[in-house]
Every structure is written in C-alpha cells, then in structure tokens.
Amino acid sequence: xxxxxxxxxxxxxxxxxxxxxxxxxxxxxxxxxxxxxxxxxxxxxxxxxxxxxxxxxxxxxxxxxxxxxxxxxxxxxxxxxxxxxxxxxxxxxxxxxxxxxxxxxxxxxxxxxxxxxxxxxxxxxxxxxxxxxxxxxxxxxxxxxxxxxxxxxxxxxxxxxx
Numbered sequence: 001x002x003x004x005x006x007x008x009x010x011x012x013x014x015x016x017x018x019x020x021x022x023x024x025x026x027x028x029x030x031x032x033x034x035x036x037x038x039x040x041x042x043x044x045x046x047x048x049x050x051x052x053x054x055x056x057x058x059x060x061x062x063x064x065x066x067x068x069x070x071x072x073x074x075x076x077x078x079x080x081x082x083x084x085x086x087x088x089x090x091x092x093x094x095x096x097x098x099x100x101x102x103x104x105x106x107x108x109x110x111x112x113x114x115x116x117x118x119x120x121x122x123x124x125x126x127x128x129x130x131x132x133x134x135x136x137x138x139x140x141x142x143x144x145x146x147x148x149x150x151x152x153x154x155x156x157x158x159x160x161x162x
Contacts, residue, residue, distance in 0.1 A: 002147040004154050006137040007130075014040045014135060015047030017153075020160075022051015024152045027075050027103045029145065030119060032111030035127030037083075040135050041109045044125065045079050048107060052077050068099065076104035082113040121145045 008014040025031075025048070033041045042060075049060045054073035071077045078099050096117060100106050108114060111124075121143025128136040141147035 002141045002150040004137075004139045004150050004157075006139070006157065008040070008135040008137060010133050011040065011043045014043045014137075015050065017137065017157075018044045018047025019051040020156050021149065021153050022048040024149055025052060025075060025105045027105065028101070029075075029105045029149070030100055030122040031105070031107040032114070032118060032122055032124045033107060033109045033127070034112060034125065035135075036129060039127040039129050041127060044127070045107055045109075048105070049073065049077055052105060070104070078102075078104050078106045080106065080108045082108065082110040119143075123149050 006017060008017060031048070033044065035041050046060050049071060052071075052073035052075055054060065054071045054077055060069070060071060060079070067081060069079045071079070080096070080099060096114070100108075100114075100117060100119065111118065123146045124140040124142060126138040126140070128138075130136050139150050139153065141150035
C-alpha cells in the first residue's frame with residue numbers, strides 16, 4: 001500500500017493539495033475522508049472541486065443536513081457526509097452503492113461508517129489537527145487506482161518543490 005504524508009499550514013494549502021489531486025481524478029474514483037470535526041474535510045472538498053473544474057458558483061458546502069450534494073465538472077463530483085448516520089439504514093444502501101460505484105468522483109466524509117460498502121480500490125485520506133491552522137495528512141492508496149493517485153500526487157508535490 002502506497003502512502004504519502006503531508007503537512008498543511010493553512011486552509012488555502014489544504015485546498016491547493018486537494019486541487020492538485022483533483023486534476024488526476026476520474027469517474028469511478030472514491031476518496032474516503034477521515035478526521036475530527038473541524039479538521040478540514042470540507043476545505044479539502046473545496047479544493048477537489050477546483051481541481052475537477054466545478055464552476056465557482058456551484059457553492060460547494062458540507063452536506064451534513066442533506067447527506068449528499070452533486071456538482072458538475074470535468075468529472076461530476078458527489079460529496080457524501082455520513083456524520084449524522086451512526087449506522088446506515090438498510091433502505092439507504094442501494095442508493096449509496098450507486099453513488100460509490102457510479103460515473104462520478106465520490107468523496108465521503110466519515111467514510112469509516114461505510115463499513116463493507118467501501119470498495120477494495122480507493123484513496124483513504126486521514127486528516128489530523130496539529131494546531132490552529134496546521135493539519136497532518138496521510139494519504140493511503142488502496143488497490144491499484146488508489147496507489148496510482150498517491151504516486152501521481154507525490155510526484156506533483158515533489159515537482160512543485162523543485
């Protein structure tokens with residue numbers, strides 16, 4: 001399993017990391033976000049939207065009360081927030097499965113609640129609060145596509161430091 005550690009010093013840096021990743025995403029990709037409240041998961045999704053060329057007027061926001069938001073872009077983005085669901089109701093599983101394996105990029109906040117719905121091939125992103133504006137990111141690629149995304153992002157970050 002390929003992994004990448006990265007330190008963000010600001011919300012803008014978090015968005016820039018996600019925008020760089022967003023350039024490589026394609027329909028069918030799944031990103032599983034883990035982190036405490038206030039860790040920057042929604043900031044990360046803002047950056048992904050930019051990398052996926054979601055129009056600026058789309059109003060990317062946390063879907064905490066509606067669970068799922070969809071946005072048009074180079075690849076359509078579906079943003080799922082499972083914070084309010086301790087356990088997934090059985091009647092919701094078919095809809096979630098469709099979103100997770102569909103023709104769009106799916107990003108899931110509180111992805112640990114997906115349990116067995118999480119596919120073998122995805123990118124796991126763990127965000128840890130380390131200070132008022134600093135966050136530690138751990139990106140782990142699961143399956144060949146997840147590992148490819150980690151490798152591409154690592155190369156891009158390395159090129160930007162040169």
